Amino acid sequence: MALSREQVAMRVAQELQDGYYVNLGIGIPTLVANYVPAGIEVMLQSENGLLGMGPYPTDAELDADMINAGKETVTAIKGAAIFSSAESFAMIRGGHVDLTVLGAFEVDQNGNIASWMIPGKLIKGMGGAMDLVAGAQNIVVTMTHADKYGNSKLLNDCTLPLTGVGCVKKIVTDLAVLEVRNGAFHLLERAPGISIEEIQQKTAGKLVVDGDIPEMAFS
Amino acid sequence: MALSREQVAMRVAQELQDGYYVNLGIGIPTLVANYVPAGIEVMLQSENGLLGMGPYPTDAELDADMINAGKETVTAIKGAAIFSSAESFAMIRGGHVDLTVLGAFEVDQNGNIASWMIPGKLIKGMGGAMDLVAGAQNIVVTMTHADKYGNSKLLNDCTLPLTGVGCVKKIVTDLAVLEVRNGAFHLLERAPGISIEEIQQKTAGKLVVDGDIPEMAFS
Amino acid sequence: MAGFNKVVHSYEDAMAGLQDGMTVIAGGFGLCGIPEGLIAQIKKMGTTDLTVVSNNCGVDGFGLGILLEDRQIKKMVASYVGENALFEKQLLSGELEVELTPQGTLAEKMRAGGAGIPAFFTATGYGTPVAEGKETREINGRHYVLEPAITGDFAIIRAWKADRYGNLVFRHTSMNFNPMAATAGKITVVEVEEIVEPGELEPSQIHTPGIYVQRVIKGNFEKRIERRMVRQD
């Protein structure tokens, strides 16, 4: 069965390593913070200028001057640092953030990503997404494998305006985990009960299925 | 009579205006701080990262972590700010410093300055001088009008490697105050008792003498 | 002392000299760290044809959003403008021009403007609509876009504490774009929560040295929260 949003977040959380600095985008990526594996510690970077983002505040802790990149009120952990937007993106652009997790409208087999603009609809802007995909050491994209009409979001070539070029390394969808390499999507894992055929059918871009493809494990 | 070093500094101090941020180079420029006119206040910038440089410390105040750009121990005034070298030169390069006073080996009639290197002698390096002459809103050069052999330091074209191009606005020598404008040195003031003829004779570059040239006033 | 006493006592004095057609750089991220009173003063002045550079354009009825009501903004340079309906309406009707700029590039363009760096290369936006019409270059095997600096006739920012020299300290994440905006204005006006005596701010802990600041005014802030999230503990 296709994964729930929480399960996608749980699977992404398995990509975390001890000591990682991680930037989590809005939506499913935000949920990843709830599933950090036991025994490892990661530091969350919020691009408005906070390294060491903590949970939402209690009513007593609520402070309008303490927000995250989603403009939500947050807290800072012990050992956090707060800095300017220029410093924040120096970190991001300079490759100091180990992992960025973000959503997307489309990804293609060359690692291009489209996530910020659908022509004809209102243009909201890219925020920090273009800097994040250009700067982080590792980019994991989370999204549904296909849209609500069944159209694949894993394409030969993105059709929407790009956010970044050749930057996506890994994709976690509700159906599969895939690695982008050598101009193809390499299938690594299937969601429990999802067949390779279904993944193949919902992947418009070039899919490489090499050997046995295990089901994702959620311990 | 030719001005003493202190008198040159006194004359340069007349260029200060209330509220100026000023960077003073090593040597005579440093002395300018002793002659800030009554009723005005300036803020001294030291390019190693100090805005609001104060006097030398007392023995009790001495601190190895508190130095100026000449690597001398100093103090900070109330209202000082301390910052990184990148921030310091952001200020300088960005044109936020109102006035830079520095020495030179040569200046030419196009406002070029040579102040950091004499080929054949040891190369010590330019330090912050190239950034200062490229960045400050106003550059005043202090130097003797001629070298010890009587050779003019105010030239048609600098002969030594340049520090900056077309940046010098005003020159205060032991003999005169001159403005650099339209490819010529415009004589503004003479040192007390110094004749226009002597200044002319010791100025190798194009000198413009327009109307009466007053003697410098030291009130 | 007069030369370094940058404190003004009215919003009229704070924004004196602002004229139609000028460029205003504003600090803030969403509604966090915005100079509420200075924005209100611009609305009151009715200045028009402004180019406003800010990460966001407030929301309907608050922050920079109020400058849309009387169509004071001609062009907006921002990274994200998805928070207000009036913005959308004016954009679609062609009354408002927008230049979308990646957030990190926007921050760096302001810093560069203040720091005398007229242009810099960044990988951000290469191969995307952001790079269209811009010079690109391959350096050590990566592709980069040349981005020009931004400066403004005015910068309006918010800080926590200031002294009369204009030295500033920001509070928590309300820092955001404020330090860079401060450096990039010909006239930088700061609205603060508290004015302290010189010497009260530890020199090495000052976020924005006073050299970047021309005017300081004490404000009162609503500090509206855009997305109030709390946990039950």
Added chain:
Amino acid sequence: MAGFNKVVHSYEDAMAGLQDGMTVIAGGFGLCGIPEGLIAQIKKMGTTDLTVVSNNCGVDGFGLGILLEDRQIKKMVASYVGENALFEKQLLSGELEVELTPQGTLAEKMRAGGAGIPAFFTATGYGTPVAEGKETREINGRHYVLEPAITGDFAIIRAWKADRYGNLVFRHTSMNFNPMAATAGKITVVEVEEIVEPGELEPSQIHTPGIYVQRVIKGNFEKRIERRMVRQD
């Protein structure tokens, strides 16, 4: 927690991995704010053919100057090297290469290296020997030189206080080049006067966020004064 405990307990561990031919960026201005123990460790290791990037090269017998004694430095990138005789001797004999870089350009090159900006334009050095062989460009009527960023295999810096996450605070003007150097090293090693618990440093008052720092060691510093000047009061 292991992943963020960056404190090491020996200079051997602090500089582990340094190899012949590497580039080392060092913080400090003159003898102020230099990582004395890390420099001593490099001398002890005997690593050679180093490219060292630092505003100065210490003095004879102290600071980076001690790395000249056994000819460990192949090339020096600096703005001012006029303080030691051994440097002069090795330079004149051709044993040592020097790339003189204006101080502000050097600071910005380090910052750019850490910030993912591969190159930037600056007016500094236009028309001088510094611009020779470099691309120049006229932008809005002024002439600029394109300067590439600097990064290093190691950065060695000194700070006042650190926590185990590598968050740093610098003391007075010993800050100087240290924050930029910290960002520009693949492995950044910090020698500090004091290690404090996480949370003791106010988040918004941290000069260098720990993300830039890989290793922290507590040092003991001589803090030699280069030009002792005092007034009689």
